Amino acid sequence: xxxxxxxxxxxxxxxxxxxxxxxxxxxxxxxxxxxxxxxxxxxxxxxxxxxxxxxxxxxxxxxxxxxxxxxxxxxxxxxxxxxxxxxxxxxxxxxxxxxxxxxx
Numbered sequence: 001x002x003x004x005x006x007x008x009x010x011x012x013x014x015x016x017x018x019x020x021x022x023x024x025x026x027x028x029x030x031x032x033x034x035x036x037x038x039x040x041x042x043x044x045x046x047x048x049x050x051x052x053x054x055x056x057x058x059x060x061x062x063x064x065x066x067x068x069x070x071x072x073x074x075x076x077x078x079x080x081x082x083x084x085x086x087x088x089x090x091x092x093x094x095x096x097x098x099x100x101x102x103x104x
Contacts (some may be wrong), residue, residue: 046088053081 060074 019029050081050088057081
């Protein structure tokens with residue numbers, strides 16, 4: 001088995017390596033693509049967690065049994081989940097908006 005890059009820095013250099021004859025921005029482009037890939041995984045985990053918390057808030061409503069304190073707790077949980085989803089949607093839409101404003 002061939003030994004690969006051992007340190008994180010070497011692994012990043014290997015991932016972002018430019019093809020022969022490419023100009024320097026290739027490194028930056030590859031790094032941005034690499035970071036975008038990582039951010040996609042974080043976004044996927046966020047949406048899974050947001051879905052879980054909405055379902056959990058619904059469960060709290062169902063199990064409240066009319067208890068006012070439990071209903072308030074479930075309502076807070078649902079509001080927080082909806083706010084998180086709103087922030088997630090805003091984070092998705094703001095990047096293309098800024099890119100279009102900057103002409104990128």
